[in-house]
Each structure stands twice: as structure tokens, then as C-alpha cells.
Amino acid sequence: MSQIHRDDFGSKMGMWLFLFTELLLFGGMFLLYAAYRFAHPAEFVLAAYRLDVTLGTVNTIILLTSSLTVVLGIVALQRNSKKLSIFFLSTTLAFGLAFLVNKYFEWGAKIHHGIYPKGPELANMSDGEGLYFGLYYAMTGLHGVHIVVGMIILAFVLVQIYKNKITSDNFVRFENAGLYWHLVDIIWIFLFPLFYLIH
Amino acid sequence: MEATINNENFYQYKGKHKGILGWLLTTDHKRIGIMYLAAMITFFVVAMFIGFFMRLELLTPGQTLMKPEVYNALFTLHGVIMIFLFIVPGLPAVFGNFFLPIMIGAKDVSFPRLNLLSWYLYMAGAILAVVSLFTGGGLPDTGWTFYVPYSIRSTSNVSTALFAAFILGFSSIVTGLNFIVTIHRLRCKGMTWFKMPLFVWGLYSTAWIQILATPVVGITLLLVIFERFFGIGVFDPALGGDPILFQHLFWIYSHPAVYIMILPAMGLVSEIIPTFAKKTIFGYGPIAMSSLAIAFVGYLVWGHHMFTSGISDTSRAIFSLLTFIVAIPSGIKIFNWIATLYKGSIEVRTPLIFVMVFIFVFSIGGLTGLVLGSLNTDIHVTDTYYVVAHFHYVMFGGMGTLFFGGLHYWFPKMFGKMFNEKVANFSVVLFMIGFNILYFPMFIMGYLGMPRRYYDFLPEFQIYHQISTIGSWVLVTAILIMIINLIVALKNGKKAGSDPWGGTTLEWTIPSPPPLENFDIEPEVTKGPYDRV
Secondary structure (H helix, E strand, C coil), X not given: CCCCCCCHHHHHHHHHHHHHHHHHHHHHHHHHHHHHHHHCHHHHHHHHCCCCHHHHHHHHHHHHHHHHHHHHHHHHHHCXXXXXXXXXXXXXXXXXXXXXXXXXXXXXXXXXXXXXXXXXXXXXXXXXXXXXXXHHHHHHXXXXXXXXXXXXXXXXXXXXXXXXXXECCECHHHHHHHHHHHHHHHHHHHHHHHHHHCC | CCCCCCCCECCCCCCCCCHHHHHHCCCCHHHHHHHHHHHHHHHHHHHHHHHHHHHHHCCCCCCCCCCHHHHHHHXXXXXXXXXXXXXXXXXXXXXXXXXXXXXXXXCCXXXXXXXXXXXXXHHHHHHHHHHHHHCCCCCCCCCCCCCCCHHXXXXXXXXXXXXXXXXXXXXXXXXXXXXXXXXXXXXXXXXXXXXXXXXXXXXXXXXXXXXXXXXXXXXXXXXXXXXXXXXXXXXXXXXXXCHHHHHHHHHHHHHHHHHHHHHHHHHHHHHHHXXXXXXXXXXXXXXXXXXXXXXXXXXXXXXHHCCCCCCCHHHHHHXXXXXXXXXHHHHHHHHHHHHHHXXXXXXXXXXXXXXXHHHHHHHHHHHHHHHHHCHHHHHHHCCEHXXXXXXXXXXXXXXXXXXXXXXXXXXXXXXXXXXXXXXXXXXXXXXXXXXXXXXXXXXXXXXXXXXXXXXXXXXXXXXXXXXXXXXXXXXXXXHHHHHHHHHXXXXXXXXXXXXXXXXXXXXXXXXXXXXXXXXXXXXXXXXXXXXXC
């Protein structure tokens, strides 16, 4: 086939463009959130009291720390320390998993109480609260899917580091995976206050 | 690395894989372009016959051929296939893939494997759309716009169709992303931004819209799927949701999508005209910039699809104004094209005839667009056949005509063969006649009040429907002649040289069909794309 052509700058540019599309994907939902919050301000506050701020805070800390460990992993690799890089990357994956476990318990509790679309408890609530939870499930759910995808990508990177396919002088794939992970992080930074903190 | 054999073209190249796998696993942008072409022509012909049968049904009032449910499914399918599988991806995926790298002097796109992935996503979306026909609760019957709340309530197989559209959007995003990076990174020596052919500028503007608008419709369609399965309520009025918000989000993509369709087509016109006027393009800079301007302003006009949906008067006035503003960069292009033809030594060959047909029908489509863009006249003709006529003139007359125009223009380069020009010219003229007989009566009956998407009609509209149906016979005949002529040329066509039309851009400097890596020696550009020395 055509000769191997390496263009790290181009790869990163492609990744940034892809991140734009992700932002716009979530942007559509943020737009809906804004419109419905404007239409039902009181109900949104009421519904927000039903979320567990502690769980949300723990998850925020987990994600922020995991973004740090990704960066540490890249820096470690750049300094030729493969073992340390693998360690940091594994830590990131563990944090991702912890986030998902937390989310599982959080959703589980809500569903247990009948607070889900078409659920018995939600049926008694006002339209505004129903919309709040509809958006809550759609947005955090889609964010959760992104966490899973991010973890799969990072796991690939982990294998490639292990096999010496990503090395201290060819790490653009690692950087791109890291960028994706930061995106997942930054979306959560907006989701957290919008759903948990505004009272 | 094995050495490239110079006299071998990309069809003859034997890579790692042989036969059909050599195509299905290829990362060569040219082969991917040809695969898109084959898929697209197929889908186009299928959707064309669906349209043909719809017209046949409308020959007489009441039931002529099919039940109303079938008719609803057919107009949905006709729309979904034509829009999502043909018009939106058409020019970028086929000609963009094949010619973008060649026109900027590159060997391939920036991400060849992503490029192949994009083709597979396209095929997956297409197959899913077909699956939606034969499974679940029956043919989707919402129309291609999937308006809520009906798309939430309909028991037909809407979810699968929605998901198909979602995947097709993904394919479109990947292609757009690939093109932007390619144009930024892989231009050859001397190929500065303002030495790029104008088709590349069209693709560049398009790629930005693909990236910035498609995700919005992606999430919207996904939310409708969630709505259908889980009842999250965001678009369902019974649960407090707002259907108007769906329309906003839908058109935030789907209006810019109109420019995804038309910008590469306009770029193509800017290629064909200088080639056959035998002189350099007039107003290169303004044409290039007007593409970007259309992409930008086109982003802000979606509200004109919602003039009667119940949005505020202020926003209606603003959207109407912005809609008129799009006419300015479009006008800049038209005047520059005409100025290019002025005092040129014009050679009337098949591609140029296509361009002339384009300018004629697209002008009708554009001017009637102004009628729809002004608030008071729109209220009279909204949701009537007037709208149907308008967007067929713009979409089919615009992008559709130039898809075939581009196919004829670049056919010698892509396949190394010449087609029979007399037959081609005859089919274009017949195309033009059939097109106008088919769609022009729709303006009249729409103005008189015939609503769109109706299975039945009052007897007073019958004469218009009948003329229109006869037009569809002429148009289908013309298109079939056109396609058969090209297929015959594939087998029996005379060998085309490297530059049969006298074009000046880089693709005409290499053999037809192009060699595997496009250029044996990396080209260096010293003059403008249309300069003749």
C-alpha cells in the first residue's frame, strides 16, 4: 500500500475535530436542559433535592483524579518509564470503573424508589420533575456510555504500550486517548453542577 | 517497500488482497470513491423508482395502485434514501474521495483507514434502513423528517430507521473530519490555500458543516429513540415535552445539510466552467469566500422551516432576514460564473450542458425559495406541493444534476474511457424536459392549495397531477439512457487521454485512470488552478 506516512500534528487535529462533534452532541442536550429549566425553574430545584450530592461529589473527585493520572501516564512514557506509565494508566482504568460502580448504585437507588421514566413514583410528580429526570437519565446515561468507550480506548492503549507499539517517541495515540478522556471529564464537570448543585 | 510500477493504474494494482477483498479491504481513496459510487447509483435508482410509483399512484384520485399506508411508507423511504443515502453524502463521498487528494497533489487522505470505516458505516446505515422495512411493526411512515409526536406514537418500525440515520450521520462526520485534516496537512508544494481548485473549497466548507451540524441531529434522533423505548418525555407533549424543540434541533442540522448538498455542487460548477470557457475563473477569491459565507450564514437560518409551527414573531422576522442574506453569496457565485463565460472561447460539451441545466433549474429553485422565505407568502404555500416543487428544483435540480454532471466530467479520468457524447447530450436535454414537466406543475397546484404528502386529491387537481406523472416517465427514461450510456462506455468506450476536456487542475496532469499513488513525482504548483500558460 502507500508508504507509511506519519503526521502527529494531523492526528491530533483530527482528534480535536472529533471532540468538537462530541461537544455538539452533548450541546443538543444542554440546550434542551436550558429550555426546560427556563420553563420549569421551581420543579427543577425540587427534583434536584432527590439526587445524592455526596455520591456526585465522590464521582467528580474520581473523574478529576483520573484525568490527572492519564496525564501522568503520558509524562511517564515520555520519560521512558514504561512501567510507571502502565501503572498510571491502570489506575485511570480503575477510577473509570469506580465511577461506573458508583453510578450503578446511584441509578439503582433511584430505580428502586420508582423514580424512572414511566416509574410509579415519577408518575406522581409534575411534568417539570419528570423532564428533569428524563434529562438526568439521558445525559448521565450517555455520559456513562462515553466513560465505557473511553475505558475501551485506554485499554487498547495499555496493550499497545505493553507491546511497545506506543513508545516514548511515538505516543500520539496515547495523547489522543487522553484527550478523549479529558473530554469525558469536562462534560461531567458541567453535568455535576447542573443536576446536583443548583438548588 | 516494493517499488511502484509506473504504468500500472489503480485498478490493476495487486495488493495484499485479491479480487473482491482487494476492494473491501482497500484504503485507497480512489477505490473507496468507486465503491461509494456503485452504492449510491444503486440507491438512487431504487429511490427513483419509488418516486416513480408514487407519481403513478397520483395519476387518478382515490386508489390507483396501492393502499394509503403503502403510499405513506413510500414517501418516507423516497425521502430517507434520497436525502441520507444520496444527496447529503453524494458529492463529497464519491468525487471528494476520488479527487480531493489528487487535486491538492496528495497520495491519499490523512486517515485512509478511517475513510474505509466511513464507507462501512455508510453501508451499515443503508442496510439498517433496508432492515427497517422488513422487520418490526412495518414500514416507517413518518416522512424523512421524523416529526414528533407522531414518530413517538407510530407503531411502524421507526426506531430502526432513526438509528440508521444516526449511523449515516456518523459516517458523514468521519468523512468531513478526514477532509478537513487532509486539506490542512497534505497540500503539495506550492499549493497555497488560494491556489486550491474551487471544488476543494466547496468540500472544505462542506466538511465544516458536516462536523458542526451532524452531531446535533444525531443526538436528536437518539433522543427520539430513547423516547420510544423509555418514555423520557423530552419531546412528548403528554409528558410535558415540547415538540417544537424537536423541530429546532432537527433543522439546526437539516437546514445546513442543504448546504452540505449544494456547496460541493457549486464547487463543481466552478471547475467545469473554466475548463470549457477555456479561460481562468473570474473572481476566484469571492467564489472561495462565498462558500464559507454560505456555510456560516446557512447555519443560522433553520427557523424558516418553522414559520407556521408557532415560534415568536421576532424570531420569524430574524430568520426570514437571515434567509434572504444567503442569497447574496449565492448571487456572487452566479455572477462570477457568468463573468467567466463572458468572452471565453466556449466549447459546448456534455459537462457544460449539465452546468447550464443546473443554472436554469437552480435559479427557479432559488427564486421560489425567496417566496417561501418571506413570512406572508410562506403562510399561503407552506406544506403544499409548492414546497415539494421548490426543494426538488433545488436539491435534485442542484445537487442531482451536478452529480451526473460531475460523473460525466470526471468519467474519463475515473475509468479511462470516453462515453458517447451524442447520446449523453440527448439524455441531458431529455432530463431537462422531463424534470420541468414533472416538477413545474407542482408549483401551480401547490399555489392553488394541494397539500404535500397526501394520498388523495380533489378532482380539480387531476390535470396537474397527470402532467406531472407524465413528466416522471420522461425523466426516468432520460436517467436510464444516461446511466446505460455510461455503462456501455465502461465496456466499449474509446480510450480517454489524460486530459480529454482541456482541464487545468492537477487531476488532468496524470494518466487516466490514475496510478496507485496518483503522482509518480510529487507535483509542485507554481500557478493558479485555472491559469492557462
